[in-house]
Amino acid sequence: MDDKQSFDLxxxxxxxxxxxxxxHDTARAYQATEAPWQRTFLQITLPVYVGAAIAGFILSWxxxxxxxxxxxxxxxxxxxxxxxxxLAFVFVVVFIFDFFAGVFxxxxxxxxxxxxxxxxxxxxxxxxxxxxxxxxxxxxxxAAGIYGLVLVYQFxxxxxxxxxxxxxxxxxxxxxxxxxxNIVVSALVAMTFAPDISDYARDMDTSAPAGTGILGGFERQxxxxxxxxxxxxxxxxxxxLSEDQVATYARTLQRTAELRERLGKKFENMEEKGGASFGxxxxxxxDAVRLGTAEMEVVxxxxxxxxxxxxxxxxxxxxxxxxxSSPAVEHNYELFLEYRDEIxxxx
Numbered sequence: 001m002d003d004k005q006s007f008d009l010x011x012x013x014x015x016x017x018x019x020x021x022x023x024h025d026t027a028r029a030y031q032a033t034e035a036p037w038q039r040t041f042l043q044i045t046l047p048v049y050v051g052a053a054i055a056g057f058i059l060s061w062x063x064x065x066x067x068x069x070x071x072x073x074x075x076x077x078x079x080x081x082x083x084x085x086x087l088a089f090v091f092v093v094v095f096i097f098d099f100f101a102g103v104f105x106x107x108x109x110x111x112x113x114x115x116x117x118x119x120x121x122x123x124x125x126x127x128x129x130x131x132x133x134x135x136x137x138x139x140x141x142x143a144a145g146i147y148g149l150v151l152v153y154q155f156x157x158x159x160x161x162x163x164x165x166x167x168x169x170x171x172x173x174x175x176x177x178x179x180x181x182n183i184v185v186s187a188l189v190a191m192t193f194a195p196d197i198s199d200y201a202r203d204m205d206t207s208a209p210a211g212t213g214i215l216g217g218f219e220r221q222x223x224x225x226x227x228x229x230x231x232x233x234x235x236x237x238x239x240x241l242s243e244d245q246v247a248t249y250a251r252t253l254q255r256t257a258e259l260r261e262r263l264g265k266k267f268e269n270m271e272e273k274g275g276a277s278f279g280x281x282x283x284x285x286x287d288a289v290r291l292g293t294a295e296m297e298v299v300x301x302x303x304x305x306x307x308x309x310x311x312x313x314x315x316x317x318x319x320x321x322x323x324x325s326s327p328a329v330e331h332n333y334e335l336f337l338e339y340r341d342e343i344x345x346x347x
Contacts, residue, residue, distance in 0.1 A: 012047045019122045023151055027158045030115055037094075037114035045090055045118045052125045060132040083108060093117055093182055097152075097160070097174045104170045107161035116159035117152060124148030146341050149175070224297050228306035235311050239328040246335045248304070249312045250342040256295045257346040263290055316343070 018026030035043075067157040125146020131137045153171050156162055162170050244267060299309045319332035337341070 007042055009047070009049070011043055015044055016048055016126070019119050019151070020126075023119075024158075026329045027116075027119055027155050030119060031112070031158055035111065035115060037111045040111075040115050040118050041090075044122070045114075046087070048118075048122055048125050049083070049087055049090075052129050053086075056129045056132060059129065063134060087177075089182065089185075090117065092122075093174075093178045096177050096181075097156075097170075100170050100174045100177075101160050101162050104166040104173075105163050106166070106170070109160065112159040112257050116155040120151035120155050121148045123151065137337075149255070190296050224293065227300050228296055231305050231307040233305055233307035233311055235308075239310060239315065239332075241315050241332045241335055243335055243338070245308070245312050246316070246339050249309065249316065250346075252295065252298050252302075252304070252309065253343060253346040255298045259290070259294045259298060263294070277314075277316040297313070 015026065015030060018029070039085050045205040094110065094114045094117050097117060098108050098110050101113070124145045124147070127147075128141050130140040133140070153167075156167060156171065157164075295309075296306060299306050316336050319329050319336050322329045323333045324330045
């Protein structure tokens with residue numbers, strides 16, 4: 001193997017401690033090496049993740065507490081899968097940030113993006129080691145994770161060519177897409193490892209306050225999604241909408257449009273300010289999540305039934321296409337015409 005591709009533990013320690021002690025100088029120094037992604041993975045990403053996994057595994061065994069979505073004794077397969085996904089997710093996130101750099105008028109460079117994300121997330125990975133500690137372990141992990149995201153934002157102009165006026169929106173959109181991807185994978189894991197995750201949830205440290213800090217917004221949206229997933233609705237056999245259902249649907253569309261407009265203005269204000277604070281950035285990530293789930297939020301925050309709302313939407317759309325194919329469709333189309341202006345204005 002070429003010396004440039006061989007592993008050097010001293011180099012790993014030097015870069016990892018450099019990020020912790022002097023992140024900005026370390027980032028510029030590493031950028032100057034122009035290391036390909038393979039080199040960064042071998043020298044920084046892989047050893048840091050492996051070392052963190054081993055250390056966290058040991059602390060989990062000592063304190064009998066979960067680590068990486070599973071306990072040492074109770075969910076070894078889940079632990080291994082979580083570790084594999086954490087490594088794979090690095091490549092996913094790098095691709096996302098690199099892709100959107102091109103979308104927002106920047107220059108794509110996968111090697112540079114890989115270096116930026118790998119270096120920036122060293123504190124988050126190492127901070128996660130302490131998550132099995134009782135009482136304050138979650139706080140260390142949370143603080144390290146936030147600091148890692150701060151470094152990602154700060155490292156973008158060092159490693160990646162993204163116009164300054166697009167830097168905030170590039171960061172928020174990239175982070176949002178990565179968040180959604182992780183949620184989808186987590187849902188698949190939940191279905192595969194349901195008993196182990198139940199054990200994990202039962203063993204989790206309850207000292208962490210719920211719904212607080214920058215994660216509170218995500219928790220709120222997740223709560224709406226969970227409520228919506230539990231909704232059930234048995235539509236009438238005749239397939240006819242009631243006037244109240246159509247009126248509620250029209251009102252929901254109006255309030256959804258108003259919510260999206262208000263959230264959209266926040267992004268416009270952020271771009272106009274130019275130098276957005278980190279509070280603005282993380283708030284923007286939560287607002288971006290709300291943009292995608294605005295209609296559900298409007299329905300559930302009013303105590304509505306998401307499944308009924310979806311049925312009403314489908315019946316209205318069928319009526320708009322078919323109009324008079326059956327008595328029920330004709331009835332529904334007449335109701336739609338009564339609220340046509342409201343619906344078409346806000347959909």
